[in-house]
Amino acid sequence: MRDVAVIGIGITKFGELWERSFRDIGIEAGIKAIGDSGISGADIDALYIGNMSAGAFVNQEHVASLIADYVGLAQTSHVPATRIEAAGASGAVAFREAFLSIASGMHDIVVVGGAEKMTDIGDELANSVQAMAIDQEWETVFGATYASLHAMMARAHMERYGTTREQLAMVSVINHRHGALNPDAQFRREINIDTVLRSGMVADPLRVFDMCPLSDGAATVVLASADIAEKFTDKPVKIKGIGQASDTISLHDRRDITTMDATVYAAKRAYDMAGIKPEDVDFAEVYDSSTISEIMAIEDLGFFDKGKGGKAAEDEKIALGGEIPVNTSGGLKSRGHPVGATGVAQIVEIVKQLRGEADKRQVEGAKIGLAHAIGGTGGTAVVSILEAMR
């Protein structure tokens, strides 16, 4: 298997992008990444697009063809273009598929995009589209919402491990603090614990500020076989390990709702492949679709013992300057969560940090970064470990 490197990145502003269409943002991120990488369109062997639900959000399926067309590759090189769907992990799974296509020797240079345009259809509808990632027949039909399932995980975690409401809030506070430093973030304002605790109740015990927003945005990365990476960039970033895992689609069928086994298995596969341990990771982008999901993630990824995630947030061990900075981009909560784009946006942040281009939010001495994405409430997880090649 060949080594694979990231040689280019591109990302749009995340947020409510009223003037920009799905194709506008997809193309913008793509062109930025291709520009950043120094490749030309003719060099691209394949295109992978992570997208959860363009059909429901903007009435457009077949989006891989659309993006290939508008980045100008459909009529010239007739590049193979594939759309990948795994709910919130769509971009991350697309990234892994692109990795595999190069590692296998099939392709040399592959572009991975992630894009979602969620705000065209209104909050109510957008929330129900997002909830399509949970079991429609045995969760949604009975009145479950995406937030209510996270709330059940939160309650179980609080009851079993003593995680407090304030500790959950601290996750949001830290992510907003980070996001305020990220010019591409949706929300660039710092908040405090009271902001979270006084926000409206969504699904008890979780409130508005515990949950990630609806967002528009796109992100793209360019991958190349490691042996040719340095022809295009002087700052290649190697994909050191990558793991994916599944679990039951319904939360109620899980072995334990305070742990995401998909994360545990994906992480184990990624760590084994990279030949590292959790303590070797310098910083991470994890899937904070809710504050509890970040706490579970930092435990399941092995950064903190099970049940200690809340305390780690309280002690700011996951803040910039802490033991292991998490979600320096602002995470889903503050950077924004255009579902299909998130997995790729996380890679963009990791690469920025490893290249030393993260400006005010730069993690000092960042050498190994980890990205973690989840589909649904944990039915899919992808963990990627990246390292600067020099």
Place this chain on the structure above:
Amino acid sequence: MNMPRFWREISGRYNLIGSRCGNCGEYFFPKRDICPKCHRKSMGKMESVKFSGTGKVISYSIVHDPHPAYSDMRPYVMAIIELDEGPKLTSQIVDCEPEDVHTGMRVKATFRKLAEDGKEGVIFYGYKFKPE
């Protein structure tokens, strides 16, 4: 929701019909065609079974921001319930005050309206749970 999509699941939603693996004896809800533990050995051995409808609360949330089709009941309690036979499911808990619900609470199944497909569409019925 599409009416046929709901209709074909009536046995599970009205009567808690699930499966039991004829090989290892484990119970499943909703019905499954293959046992996740026995795999090939369970093929053709999955039996239909009706659950008793009693169980306990594993975790719960009080939903304040539901899908519009469910908003008449707002705020309502969503819970993961472990049936006495073992499988778990997600359901609302009704006929009690949200603040009285607690983890470990004993509950039993009842028959309720889940949602309506608008003013003119079909009405979807199925299980909810209430204190035992």
Place this chain on the structure above:
Amino acid sequence: MDAGIVSYGAYIPRYRIKPEEIGKVWGEDGAARGKGLGILAKSIPSPDEDVITISVEAARNALKRSGIDPQEIGAIYTGSESHPYAVKPTSTVVAEAIMAAPDMTAADYEFACKAGTAALQNVLGLVESGMIKYGVAIGADTSQGAPGDPLEYSASAGGAAYLVGKERVIAKINGMYSYTTDTPDFWRREGQPYPSHGGRFTGEPAYFRHVLTAAKKMMEKMGTKPEDYDYVVLHQPNGKFPRRAAKKLGFAPEQLEIGLLTPRIGNTYSGAVPLGLSAVLDISKPGDRILAVSFGSGAGSDAFDITVTDEMEKFERKRAPLVSEMVENEVFIDYAAYVKYRKKIRRKGE
């Protein structure tokens, strides 16, 4: 007649509203209104309850007590004037939900407040004739009065189901009699959300004429007198009418009280006599004789002469909730919650 009641089950929603609360909204002396009607509170279905859910719960309660194989049920008839669907039966949902489908027949009945007893007569007929082994008859309603209409003080929700067969009969039907005329005392036109009524015309020419005639003719037919009965259950649109009718017929208040639920839960329409009879069966002993007379506007009355059998000794009433337990399980709500629960206000998108 060999066909009789093999089991029964009831269901009453837990929410209640008091006449004072209703009167407050309309500038009326609600307490006095309630007193005039003999009503202390009325039951209200939760937003997720309707005649279908009430019928299913009542039928399931009946089956819990009987232990028969639901596949042996040959007919399910549900009487109501508030079926959730104008077209598409309540009874088919009940049939699936009690696992009686598909080798059976089902239909819904409507005859104002006596659709439940009409269903019972028909099921008795099918069982007696040998066409089916067991049948289920249900009377249930979630009746509505227009906001501001005097009916709003009484129209309530509840129902009961009767499993009819020839084996292990707990209550024998000694005889039936029906009295039917064309009397437009109360009606609801197709497409109208609330019923209309003839005010005081609903009294003498409608309720009293039919109930009293049916009761008298039933007793004439059986050669009985009021004192031969342990209990009498009369249709109960309010707390006053059945008391006056019982008195006119010569029954003592004690014979009526057990089966008189309206003061506590309001008028459950098609559920009224079936629920009243359930309350009596909840406490009756072998040998007890019961006269039950329903009334449906439009108009008609069905009378039943019933004797509780020795089977009642073995009958496991406790396997399902008693009527008294459901009457006591009450949660009072205010008028604002009531109009939301009963969908009297149109929300966004409606």
